Amino acid sequence: MIEIKNIQKTFGERTILSGISGKFLPGDTSLIIGGSGTGKSVLLKCMIGLIKPEEGQVLYDGRDFLTGDEDTQKAIRREMGVLFQGGALFDSKTVLENVRFPLDMLTNMPTSEKMERAQFCLQRVGLENAADRMPSEISGGMKKRVGIARAIVMNPKYLFCDEPNSGLDPLTSIKIDELIREITDEFKITTVVITHDMNSMMEIGEKIMFLYQGKKMWEGTSSTITQSNVAELNEFIYANKLLRDTKA
Amino acid sequence: MGVYSKLVLDECIQIGINSVFIVSIVSTFIGAVTCVQTAYNLVSPLVPLTIIAVIVRDSTILELAPTITCVVLSGKVGSNIAGGLGTMRITEQIDALEVMGINSSSYLVLPKVLASMITFPMLVILAGFLSIYGGYIAGTAADIITPEDYISGLRSDFKPFSITFALIKSVVFAFLISTISSFKGYYTAGGALEVGQASTAAVTNSCIAVLAADFLLAQLLL
Ligand SMILES: Nc1ncnc2c1ncn2[C@@H]1O[C@H](COP(=O)(O)OP(=O)(O)OP(=O)(O)O)[C@@H](O)[C@H]1O
Numbered sequence: 001m002i003e004i005k006n007i008q009k010t011f012g013e014r015t016i017l018s019g020i021s022g023k024f025l026p027g028d029t030s031l032i033i034g035g036s037g038t039g040k041s042v043l044l045k046c047m048i049g050l051i052k053p054e055e056g057q058v059l060y061d062g063r064d065f066l067t068g069d070e071d072t073q074k075a076i077r078r079e080m081g082v083l084f085q086g087g088a089l090f091d092s093k094t095v096l097e098n099v100r101f102p103l104d105m106l107t108n109m110p111t112s113e114k115m116e117r118a119q120f121c122l123q124r125v126g127l128e129n130a131a132d133r134m135p136s137e138i139s140g141g142m143k144k145r146v147g148i149a150r151a152i153v154m155n156p157k158y159l160f161c162d163e164p165n166s167g168l169d170p171l172t173s174i175k176i177d178e179l180i181r182e183i184t185d186e187f188k189i190t191t192v193v194i195t196h197d198m199n200s201m202m203e204i205g206e207k208i209m210f211l212y213q214g215k216k217m218w219e220g221t222s223s224t225i226t227q228s229n230v231a232e233l234n235e236f237i238y239a240n241k242l243l244r245d246t247k248a
Numbered sequence: 249m250g251v252y253s254k255l256v257l258d259e260c261i262q263i264g265i266n267s268v269f270i271v272s273i274v275s276t277f278i279g280a281v282t283c284v285q286t287a288y289n290l291v292s293p294l295v296p297l298t299i300i301a302v303i304v305r306d307s308t309i310l311e312l313a314p315t316i317t318c319v320v321l322s323g324k325v326g327s328n329i330a331g332g333l334g335t336m337r338i339t340e341q342i343d344a345l346e347v348m349g350i351n352s353s354s355y356l357v358l359p360k361v362l363a364s365m366i367t368f369p370m371l372v373i374l375a376g377f378l379s380i381y382g383g384y385i386a387g388t389a390a391d392i393i394t395p396e397d398y399i400s401g402l403r404s405d406f407k408p409f410s411i412t413f414a415l416i417k418s419v420v421f422a423f424l425i426s427t428i429s430s431f432k433g434y435y436t437a438g439g440a441l442e443v444g445q446a447s448t449a450a451v452t453n454s455c456i457a458v459l460a461a462d463f464l465l466a467q468l469l470l
């Protein structure tokens with residue numbers, strides 16, 4: 001379980017996050033939704049320790065991540081997999097080497113086992129044929145999928161995905177959502193997904209947190225999201241005409 | 249082979265081997281020009297021609313080979329390091345390393361610094377040799393000096409310490425260029441524009457640092 005308490009972050013004069021708290025449970029796919037520029041990526045980066053919030057706590061199964069000693073932090077880092085918004089693939093390495101990289105750096109597995117594991121993860125995102133290409137030679141959506149493969153290669157306990165399906169066609173997008181939900185259920189991972197995508201919201205949103213201008217405005221599940229009376233949330237989800245019509 | 253030794257080796261190729269061509273061209277021409285210009289300035293028949301070779305040798309070993317080579321390398325290697333690290337920073341590759349629990353500065357920066365300190369002295373030795381050889385080719389081809397005079401000039405009154413001095417300089421310059429450029433690249437923030445600015449800053453700053461260190465070392469060691 002990941003618990004965040006009262007996260008506060010400002011850049012210069014601008015307050016990006018004000019007092020965000022929440023719980024993310026193992027085996028659940030928790031979504032963070034909200035408009036562009038509301039601070040979703042910043043919140044994620046606070047949770048994974050890339051940005052230091054001015055205030056607040058991040059607890060991984062009770063272990064304090066931000067102020068914990070170095071060994072605790074290292075141990076937590078080994079247990080998390082992160083997909084960055086842009087993929088963040090190492091551009092001097094091939095797709096397969098990218099996926100294998102955490103295994104190479106952090107484990108003592110024999111090479112054959114590493115290859116097998118990396119290839120298995122590539123297969124799960126449907127990219128076994130792109131293994132030898134360089135990141136510059138694959139499309140944006142493919143980079144995302146390689147990023148997911150790299151994030152899950154170490155069998156993480158905590159999985160973070162920043163917009164896993166933006167820039168993907170609807171079919172691949174659904175496949176990625178299914179993949180995320182499958183591995184979350186299968187290995188009881190605590191998964192946090194940032195998304196704009198209404199489809200994924202309905203499909204995989206077991207728990208949803210809505211951010212608006214750096215504040216948590218609403219929290220619930222995909223079944224209750226349409227019945228909220230938070231004006232900002234309704235505006236956000238009924239931006240989609242199809243949904244607006246179904247509501248009316 | 250360990251992960252780190254492989255990284256250092258890769259960087260040696262990237263930083264050292266890939267600079268051989270530019271270093272060779274620059275140093276050969278500089279030697280040739282030094283020879284021709286020294287001859288032009290030596291009009292007195294009282295001065296023996298072997299002096300030309302002595303001057304080419306001494307200016308090459310003391311100053312031209314280490315300093316000019318490293319100024320050229322601060323352009324080539326400095327922009328390469330800063331641009332590479334800057335791009336990794338803005339595309340979140342450095343963040344990705346950090347969340348994996350890998351110390352990004354020791355993974356990315358240390359191999360570059362080590363590789364520079366290993367390969368720069370070698371490049372400087374190559375540059376010294378080629379510069380003196382360039383002087384030989386230019387001098388004999390233009391009938392300024394006979395091969396025998398040039399060789400005997402090279403061998404007269406030779407101080408071995410000047411070689412040590414050149415190598416000390418090259419190691420110091422390597423450290424300065426690689427650390428300054430790494431710093432500029434590693435702490436890039438923003439986008440592609442800032443990566444370009446980081447590269448430019450890396451080159452100008454390391455160039456100035458090289459020249460300042462050159463002066464200081466000459467004061468201290470000579
Ligand atoms: N390093 C930074 N320095 C200063 N401001 C920043 C920094 N990172 C983000 N911001 C600001 O914080 C705000 C939130 O950014 P964030 O990237 O979290 O948005 P987001 O919700 O992820 O949007 P999107 O859906 O478009 O990715 C933005 O207004 C951005 O300008």
Ligand SMILES: [Mg+2]
Pocket residue numbers: 040041042085162
């Ligand atoms: Mg974002």
